Amino acid sequence: MRRGNLFVISGPSGAGKGTLVARLLQEVPDAWVSVSATTRAPRAGEADGVQYFFKTEDEFADEVARDGLLEWARYAGNCYGTPRASVEAHMAAGEQVILEIDVQGAFQVRDKMPEARLVFIEPPSLEVLEERLRGRGTETDEVIARRMAAAEVELSQKMKYDIRLVNDDLDDAARALVAYVNEQAERPRG
DSSP states (O other): OOOOEEEEEEOOTTSOHHHHHHHHHHHOTTEEEOOEEESSOOOTTOOBTTTEEEOOHHHHHHHHHTTOEEEEEEETTEEEEEEHHHHHHHHHTTOEEEEEOOHHHHHHHHHHOTTOEEEEEEOSOHHHHHHHHHHHOOSOHHHHHHHHHHHHHHHTTGGGSSEEEEOSSHHHHHHHHHHHHHHHHHSOOO
16 A cells, blocks of 8 residues: 555646646546535535535634644635545545645645645746636636736745646646656655
8 A cells, every 4th residue: 555645736727737636536546636625505416525515604613723624715705625634534544635725725734734745736837827718718807817916926936835847738747747646655654
């Protein structure tokens, strides 16, 4: 059995994090993506413990108070966070636990679990990032401008990560991510 590890994947919206994580899951059989907790109401078709762990405000506050979350934040009036217990259980079972979270959350995780490996996914350039965001055809110019401003802030933090992968070629970036996860999982303990 391989050693369980925690990998935190961050990067700007449009950098390709979700696509790379999906490829990682295809290539690394013992990888598991953490399920977040949230105070928002379930949407049609969502099940507790599958897409999210759905919590009341009080339940979420209790998790925060007892240090049951590795990271958390409030977005658009709802709380979102990573439950510590499920991450630790999957790591103890020898799995490669993947968190796809923002930069702020990544540093919260590192504070609580210094052994976490932080992976920053970056676009080849800000111009390419904007092209990708516009190519989605799902966001207004105002939303794209906000995402681009956020990307500049996030990119300013990339040197604090353990590894940085430029997603200019999806296959190359996926191979590099899989290789990094496998290399870390095979490292001797201690």
